[in-house]
Amino acid sequence: MATTPRDYYHILGVPRTASPDDIKKAFRRLARQYHPDLHAGAKKAEMEKKFKELNEAQEVLTDPDKRKKYDQYGADWDQAQAFEKARQQARTAQGFGGPWGGEGDYTGQGSGGSGSDHFSDFFENLFGNRGRGGTGRSSSGMPGEDIETEVHLGLREVLTGVIKRVNLREPRTCSTCQGSGTVRGRSCVTCQGTGMTAEYKTIEVRIPAGVQDGTRVRVAGKGQPGINGGKRGDLYLHVAIPSDPIFRRQGSDLHVTLPIYPWEAILGAEVTAPTLAEPVKVKVPPGSKAEGKLRLKGKGLPSATGGHGDLFLTLQIVLPAGISEDERGLYERLSKQRHPDPRTELLYGAQRR
Ligand SMILES: [Zn+2]
Incomplete structure (x- = not known):
């Protein structure tokens, strides 16, 4: 079975001079990234493949003997290994008790990559040998990943x-x-x-x-x-903290748009405004302007210095959705009052463009 040459150093993203520790670290980092259990759908299959490659790479490069052979034979290292193994098996009828484990490991798959029985090794290396008693490993403990x-x-x-x-x-x-x-x-x-x-x-x-x-x-x-x-x-x-359509954050301050009627703006009013806690009564002063701001001190978010930010209410003048005949009459009376044209400034400005 033909396989593309695998560069284990490349797979692990380490230089050829990497220390065993560097290799272990690189492996652990990538293993978490690729682990098939952490992916779904089409990605899972891709990750399974990468994960196997990765596992194979670390298995070879963390074993001084295998690494030496790999460095010597390159991508064909496992065929060389298989060859040596076969030669050794020919010498002894008892087979090969070394790290290559069970029979058929190479005969069944050729150079097609490591079988799934390597995962147990991987698992012990990566996550500790929980629930299965000690294996007598003497290497010192490594802290888990964050x-x-x-x-x-x-x-x-x-x-x-x-x-x-x-x-x-x-x-x-x-x-x-x-x-x-x-x-x-x-x-x-x-x-x-x-x-x-x-x-x-x-x-x-x-x-x-x-x-x-x-x-x-x-x-x-x-x-x-x-x-x-x-x-x-x-x-x-x-x-x-996702942005909120009602309470807009600015540091520890909050900004809320508060709709008011024109007469509330002109005559002043006591209205109810929302806060992050209970709604509060707010005085809209007489003669308030559109876009005017009212400040509710300390009703913002807690600040880094220990206090609280403020809550700002931006006044938005709105018209009633529908009007009665009486109201129409009032508007008619209003329209007969003398007012400066509110478009004067706009028209003047527009001409100077
Ligand atoms: Zn299982």
Whole structure:
């Protein structure tokens, strides 16, 4: 079976001089990106392929012996390996107990890539060997990766602070096949042969009042599990506060458009205006102008300095939707009053263009 040459260093995005540690790190980063459980649809198939390639690359490059062979033979390293293996098997009837594991690993697939039974190894390397007792690995623990996710807050939640439930997916060894990807020689149905399933977890995170849009909240120890006893990574929540059509944010200040009738503007009125808490009574002063602003001190969002911003009401003069005969009469009386032409300035300005 012909395969395209695979450059393992390229797959992992590391230089040929990369240290084993660099290779492990690169692998872990990409594995999380490619993991098939984290993708759906057409992307999943693509990611499965990439994930296998990646797994194969790390398996070779993290094994000093295999890496040496790969560096020596290049893309044909596994054929060279198979050749050596065959030669060795010819020498000993007991087969080959080394890291190549079960028989048929190369005979069945040629150089077509690693079988799914490598996923268990991958899994142990990446997520620790939970639920299966120690394997006697002596390497020191590596801390787990950090998780980054986004939380959306409503403005009332910003005002009061909130406990948010955050849903996380955490890869787990498939319990059906114990991570081997196969059950009695067949691809495992539970995990579709990947050896892994996703576990959904919900954690509660307290977000303090007055948090700003774009803030990164760190939740220590809620990231991915460490490897070989390494500590868990951290969870980072990116706080997103979507813009609100009623309460427009400007720092810790809020802006609300407040509709008023013409007579309320002219005569003044006491009207009810919304705030993030209870609605409040507001005095519209007599002679108010359209687009005039009223300020409600301290009714904005909590500010970084500990106080509160203000809530600004922008007056918008509106007409009643329908009018009665009486009202028509009043408008007629109004129209007979002498007023300066409100278009004078516009017409004057337009001529100077
Ligand atoms: Zn399975």
